[in-house]
Amino acid sequence: MRLLVLLLLFHLSTNGFSQLEDEKSVQVFKHLYSFNFEEADSIISSIDSTTESSNYNFLRAHYMRWFHLPIHNQNDSILNAYKNYLTTAEVNIELNKFNYNQINGALLSAEYNYNKGNYYKALQSGSMVYDLVKNNLDQEPEQQEVKLLSALYHYYYQYYKTENSVIGTMIWFFKEGDKETGLKWLEEVANQESIVSTEALIYLSHIYLRLENNPDKALYYANKLHQLYPNNLKFYELYIESHFSLGELTREVYSQIQELKDSEKTYFQKYGICYEAIGKNIEAELRSDEKETRLNEALSFINQNGGGSHLSSLLFRSLYHTTGDEEYLKQKNKHEVYQFALTGYTPKQKDYNYKN
Structure with missing residues (x-):
């Protein structure tokens, strides 16, 4: 039971659920999504940390989370500062009212402790949020923020029930979720004009790309995300991998x-070095030995700089496709995080021709 709660909460907190209480907060998030960190920091600094402590800490936590990607791999000084900014959730389930900033802080705290291996603390931080979500699954929530959370629960409940047999045996502890409802609500939130819609776009791009293995739909949402925030380097991975999954190389x-x-x-x-090597592999202009050399050089750079299972799996898949060496396939399977086009799985579209 604990494992499923943590997995669900991990996904609910991945991009930071947020209801923004004033124009300053809205502007901070727009600057963070645009990678305008100086502007975001300037606005946050103008907020009184004493009289508006909840909002100040909420925004500081998000600032650090975006500036120090990935936050859970940073040094103790940064992590301690980040941890201090996280607030505790206060949920009134009976009245269905909650403080949006504190809910967000609880989710970030759950994510932080999950990534650090502090599962009990993560469960404590997230349990109140689960209590809120489970009461908003049957009827479509009116509030977009609650609708986003409920949509994610619907989707990931069914995802884990279907994809993980171990978790499937524990699923009866929780309220039933419906994947199609989750995707429908996510798409509806994405069509709204709000900061929350940006978060829905992030999830839809990721889900359709790596979980549903539908690169056409993934690219549709990744492109909308890129149009909104063309300078966000983190969003590039969704855009590039969607194109790669379709065998497309554009300017x-x-x-x-x-x-x-x-x-x-x-x-x-x-990411850039990994994608460059894969792009050269798709081009098919180099000899096989040259492609193998480039891909292995990219792997070496990743391994020398902290590693990365996802990027490694993409490179090992390309190496196997290029050389036919079964050892590369074994390594791909060992590092594989997602089963999608770039790790060798045929997408759902009809008459699809995978080029890498």
Whole structure:
């Protein structure tokens, strides 16, 4: 039971559920999504941390989470500061009222403790949020923020029930979810004009790309996300991988790969170098041995800079496709995080021709 709660809460907290209480908060999030960190920091600094402590800590936590990607891999000084900004949720289930900032803080706290292996603390932080969600599954919630949470619960409940037999045996502890309802509600939230719609776009891009293995739909939402926030390097991965999954190489894809490589942060450099090697592999202009060399060089860079199972699985898949070496396939399977086009699984579209 605990495992399922944590898995669900991990996904509910992945991008930060947020109801923004004033125009300053809205502007902070727009700047964070646009990677305008100086502007976001300036607005947050103008908020009184004493009289508006909840909102101040809420925004500071999100600022750190976006600036220090991935937050759970940072040094103790950064992690301690981040942890101090996280607030505790206060939910009134009976009246169905809650403080949006504190709910968000509870989800971020659950995510933080989950990634650090503190599962009991993660469960404590998230249990109140689960109590809220389970009361908003039957009827479509009017509030977009609650609708987002409920949509994610609906989807991931069925996802884990179907994809993980171990979790499937524990599913009877929880209220039933429906995947199609979850996707429908997510798409409806994504069509609204709000910050919450941005979060829905992130989830839809990820879900359709890596979980539903539907790159056409993934690209549709990744493109909308890119149009809204063209400077967000984190969003590039959804856009690039959707194109790669369709066997497409565009000028915009190459431009984004170069921006990732040119980033001052190693985290983004790893993505850029990985994607560049895969892009060269798709082009089919190089000899097989040259492709193998480039892909292995990308793997070496990733391994020398903290590793990364997802990127490694993409590279090992390309290496296996290029060389036919079964050892590369074994390594792909070992590192595989998602079963989708870029790890060798045929997408759902009809008459689809995978080019990598």
